[in-house]
Amino acid sequence: MQHEGSLPMTTTAQRQVEPRYDAVAIDRKWQERWERDGIYRVEDSDPRPKWFEMTMYPYPSGDLHIGHWYAMAPSDAHARFRRMQGYNVLHPIGFDAFGLPAENAAISRGVHPYEWTMSNVENMRRQLRSLGAIYDWDREVVCCLPEYYRWNQWFFIKLYEKGLAYRAKAPVVWCPSCQTVLANEQVLNGVCERCDTPITRRDFEQWFFRITDYADELLDFDTLDDWPDKILTMQRNWIGRSEGVEIGFDISDYGLEEREIRTFTTRIDTIFGVTFIVLAPEHPLVPKLTSESKRAEVEAYVERARASSEIDRLSADREKTGVFIGASARNRLNNEQVPIYVADYVLTTYGTGAVMGVPAHDDRDLEFARKFRLPVRTVIAPIEWDGREPTEAYLGNGFMTNSGAYEGMTNEEGTAAISKDVEGRGWGHRTVTYRLRDWLISRQRYWGTPIPMVYCDDCGVQPVPESELPVLLPEDAEFRPTGESPLAINESFVNTVCPNCGGPGRRETDTMDTFMDSSWYMLRYCTPQFDGGPFEADTTADWMPVRQYTGGAEHAVMHLLYSRFFIKSLRDMGMLDIDEPFLRLFNQGVILGSDHEKMSKSRGNVVNPDDVVGQVGADAVRCFLMFIGPWDQGGPWSDEGINGVVRWLNRMWNLVEYDAGELDSSPTDPAAVRDTQRVLHQTIRKCYDDLDKFKFNTSIAALMELVNHLSRVWNDQSVDSATWRDSTEKFLLMLAPIAPHVAEELWERTGHAYSVHQQPFPKWDDDLAAEDEITLVVQVNGRVRDRITVSAGIGEDEARQLALDSQRVQAHVDGKTVRNVVYVPGRLVNVVVG
């Protein structure tokens, strides 16, 4: 999930500003105390309202990267803020511990994936503790352990029994030299990253989950409280619902079992403009229809297409390629024979894997027709059409032309009429297609959850009985490429008995996609030790759905769609009574190196949090990460920038440590007291609103302004000790969620009862926060010409008069006619002259 790769760290620059307190000792002191007292232990029975706030769990890549801190420190601050608002907050942590990097480490370093993963987990636990987060470690989830993955297997069987898991052939990327399946990541520019051999694709029988059964429901975002619009848009586009018509083109002349080519179109109104048919290279009819004279050419083309990626194939930039297969099909609406091509811009995974080519009204078809000199026939006439062939495909609405009985209809009418007629004659039917494909769950890898299925010659595919779970991942496996799944080598794993007949059986040797683990881990956090099922229903029902989820936007579609599907399918199996896993979502951005580039070992711009925390303490790092800028935008790390935060913490430390009693030996200025109260209460309001909305940067800026103000009034000795104490106390409470260690330390030093983290967030008073005077901006024709200080309660008439009376305004109005005066209460007066 959070995947900051394991990278060598550069040593950070010598810092000029050092904390004026012993940050490392304070971190350690309070982390140990909180742990000992268990103040972050989460009780299911706690009567306060529950708030389940999750951050995407990390992949245990080795070292905690500053990117992990960027994901986790602000989310912890937000969860702490919810605690202070009076919620019983569950803010858990775990490890996304299955996956490819562990196998890569096994191959390159000879370490077993288990050893590699668990030692990384151990290290990252230590590093995560240094954050000072409110994680309840008793609820940790590590999904490569049998007590977790057995439930992956349990769910798999439930989905299988429900008809939501099935087997089908699907291509995988294959390196012919390594004789192994490659991940997309292992392919660079079409060649295997290990041996530089050009890749190809092979078809394997693999397991799928029927996420497409839920496509329509996944498009319903109504119950999602607060998800970024961009994520919803991306999911909507990813699902890609299209209404259209599946229509057959007659190929009965060829005497095949298939008597037609089925194509899907969203533009049945353009059916009279079809001048060719294109099949995907993988389409089963390609070998059957290809003429002998074209066979060699077609086969070579198909082989080439299998080597190219979908991104390349779909690129509208690339010149269209294709081959005529020496066959034709009949368009039943006009009885025309049209040639059949194979071309890689058509994919088997969308629609029917075959398209009707209408070059006049589709960009890609037009490009293809031009390349192969195929006719272009306009069948939808633009509203004011001069009758000439357009130079671009016309995608808009118009009147049906060259369209037989439908001539002269609008194309909307034509769509309806043709759809109806086509259905009446049995040539096709209206249907809905999705760009979304079923979820391919099989991986030909070792380090994952074994798929709990057995193949029996007599009984076919059989699920492993629930009582025999987990199917343990055997320790011994061959990681080096052999052409087979690593588990297939292990005879004692593979050979088993058929659960149905007791005869010999062979286990499935593929493992599951790691998105399986992350699809339901939120449920496991609720009752992590429960062994009667993946989760205990009642307690989990109390916590779920997750009230707030945070993580990287790279998971906008896949992970988030899979887990939404998972929860819906569990609901339909009666295990849960919720529709969505995550009510609210917030995506943080990416932290960059101080050179504003993505952190990478080759750039040498990687920051090691252990180093920085060792110098300035966890709180300064937390504050700086939150202060960089808006959390959802990410931003560059800065060794210099963190000085500002350290300096601020030093200044506030001093202020809080002053002996407030000194103030009472000098006269008190009532105006300063009033100002201090106003600034304090405005800060509370600002801080509260901003923390609520993940606007950490501006809430810290507000706290800095409060410190600046307090610093001034201390220098002036202008307030009384009670005002001072009230201000610093409330300040510490606001500081607590973002800088938990120093806030706790100063809370103790100022004589408060342990713990600051068990206090409510301070409340503001609107009267105390109110301004007495405001600055009224006076504009002439929208340009600022004067600013006048007026009472906050000024009336409209008075404000207009003051504006018109202004000498600066009169200088600009002089000799012109005042046409309008715009008044915005509390803000401005704009005098419009001309």
Added chain:
RNA sequence: GCCGAAGUGGCGGAAUGGUAGACGCGCCGGUCUCAAAAACCGGUGGGAUAAUAUCCCGUGUCAGUUCGAGUCUGACCUUCGGCACCA
């Protein structure tokens, strides 16, 4: 290429359609010091000007809507995330 975002001082950024540049970094000046660092105080978008008076320019580019646009609309440019086996 397709889908989704983001472009504001030297830098990170702030700004319910209403004072552009809050807060911080850096820099400049001052206090303290034998000196430096730290700390503290003050200044800091560009230009014209003797001026902290006043005026002009300024939020990626070009148009538009509006009394008023960083903010809304359209087109374009650049950068970033995703594209189904990295997680």
